[in-house]
Amino acid sequence: MPAVADRLRAALGEAAVSTSESDLDARSHDTWPVATLWARLGRHPYRPEVVVRARGVADVVTTLRIATEAGVPVTAWGLGSSVTGQPLPVSGGVVLDLSGHVFEPRLDEVDRTVRVAAGTRGSDLEAWLAERGLTLNHSPQSLGRSTVGGWVATRATGQFSSRYGGIEDLVVGYQVVLADGTVAEVGQRPRAAMGPDLKEIFIGSEGTLGVVTEVTLKVYAEAPHRIVEAFAVPTVDAGLDAMRQITQAGLRPFLVRFYDRDEAAHAVPGREVPSPVLFLGHEGLPGVATAEHTAATAIVEALGGTSMGAPPVTAWLGRRYDFSTIERRLAETGGYAETIEVAHFWSRIGPMYRDLKDQLAPLADEVLGHFSHVYEQGSSLYVILLGRADDDKTALARLEEIWDRAMKVVVAHEGEVSHHHGGGLARQPWVRQSLGSGYPVLERIKAGLDPAHLLNPGKLGFGLAQPRDPEPPAV
Structure with a gap:
């Protein structure tokens, strides 16, 4: 070297x-x-x-x-x-x-796109657009800690994806550099039927197929009207049914977050919350947003939901990038915390949720769950675990056990082992099971683009990630 x-x-x-x-x-x-x-x-x-x-x-x-x-x-x-x-x-x-690797964003106001360097921090870009009355409508919790290139490489999504989609829906095109230094531009204008959509190949590839260097993204005018409301919902099943009916009715809320009773206490702090809680929001032209919210509210109320008003959602919008609960726990000696996001069809996500809660309960002091990205066919499930052990070595072992047990449960239920955090090292042992008979297709793409396996080896199932120094001397 x-x-x-x-x-x-x-x-x-x-x-x-x-x-x-x-x-x-x-x-x-x-x-x-x-x-x-x-x-x-x-x-x-x-x-x-x-x-x-x-x-x-x-x-x-x-x-x-x-x-x-x-x-x-x-x-x-x-x-x-x-x-x-x-x-x-x-x-x-x-x-x-x-x-x-950053440069001044290049805005096309007619096509409503912006071209940015891969190293651009998400919050910097959002602030630049806000000065012009625009927004990405891409809002991962890590907005101020992540880059545009990272979003593409990890197939990221944001808190408003139920209306605006994940990064795969927001990317118009991008520049990528292949392992041998070849520079390629991929994308469509705005749709094409000339072969497969090459743009999809590198989204979510975690840097194993190429390095994304510049990205063209959709941008939106700031919504002229927004309505938000929280609802107490009698059961998790009722909340899931409400989200399913709202989505399958063709309604497009910008915000859908449904907390089980354990996490509801964190989502609505300082208030007695005896049941699961649903956060719901619509935005756009006033008449359209109002009509959609009225229709969605009727669905929720028909399933036993009762309004808690706007304040719980408004308060959450003000703190939605806050990591402090997890950071504080990790800062403690023996403290541990983890977030695991998975997904499944509507017909199967309830049983998977209950099994995860049961299986993970012995491994943490708190096991919290919420559903925050919805589709016509199903939803994501986000599980947060908070715990304390006697020392950091025990805490590390506990985290490893949490990952192993959680992934086994999700695979047993035939769910998606990752919804928006990607694979990385945490899910490396489960990539092949997740992709199943489609994995050889990915292997052949890898062999064609990076035959020497030099780009981010040890990810997406390409080689086993064995630590070179698993037990260094104590310090």
């Missing part, structure tokens, strides 16, 4: 290439709770040997060409906000940091 580092410095400049211990350590942990505990225990099982700070597409091309010639793996890195270990370099090599 020293020779490769020297070649990179000669091509990119001294400032763009680092082998300092602090930079290597910083790129060996993302915000996956497991990685947080590794860091506190002084463990660096997945550590790069070189960090390259890309300042533009040319730097990405140069890095990939040098790495490919030398047979050195490359793992793309945005802001390290993944919660499943996606950007951790399991085979060492080069971490390609794209957070410095």
Whole structure:
């Protein structure tokens, strides 16, 4: 690797290439709770040997060409906000940091699109658009901690996806650099029938097929009217039925969040909440938003829901990017927390939810559940676990057991093992079971685009992610 580092410095400049211990350590942990505990225990099982700070597409091309010639793996890195270990370099090599690849967004007001660099921070882009009366309507909880390129690579979704869709619906096209340095533009104008949609190949590929460098996204005018309301709902089954009926009736709320009774106490703090709670919101032209909300309210009320008014939802909208509950727990010695998002059809998500709650209850002090992204055929399920152990080693073992047990339950119910956090390292053992007989198709695409398996090895089932330093000396 020293020779490769020297070649990179000669091509990119001294400032763009680092082998300092602090930079290597910083790129060996993302915000996956497991990685947080590794860091506190002084463990660096997945550590790069070189960090390259890309300042533009040319730097990405140069890095990939040098790495490919030398047979050195490359793992793309945005802001390290993944919660499943996606950007951790399991085979060492080069971490390609794209957070410095930014430029002034290029807005097309007629087509309502914006072109941005992959390193652009989500909150920076949203603020830039807000100054012009526009919005992405893409609002992951990590908006201020994640990049546009990361959204594409991980197939991210946002809190308003029930109306506006996930990143796959918001991306018009993008630029991607392949393993050998080839630069490709993929996308449609606005739809095409010339072969398969190549845009879909790299969305969610977690940097294993190519490195996304620029993205063209849809933008929207800020909604002129918004209505929000919370409802107490008698049971989880009634809430699921309400969401299903609303969606299948063709109504398009921008906000749908349904909390079970355990999480409702967190969603509506400082208020007695004896039942599950549904947050519902509609926006758009005043007459349309009002009509949709009236129709959705009738569905909820027919299933026993009663209004709690707008304040619980308004309060949540003001704190919806807050990670502090999980961060505070992880900051405690022996504290652990985890978030696991899965999905299933309406006909099967209830039983899967109940089985997950039952199976995970012994492993945490609190097991919370909510359903927050709805489709005509089904919904996501988001499970939050909070616990305390005697020490950090025990807490780490507990997190590993949580992942193993949760994935086994979801696979047994034939559900989707990930809804929007992707696979990363957390779900690496379950990729092949998740994709089933479709996995060989992905393998052949990988073989064609990255035959040497140099791009983010150890993810999406491509090679087993074995820690090189699983038990370092205690520090």
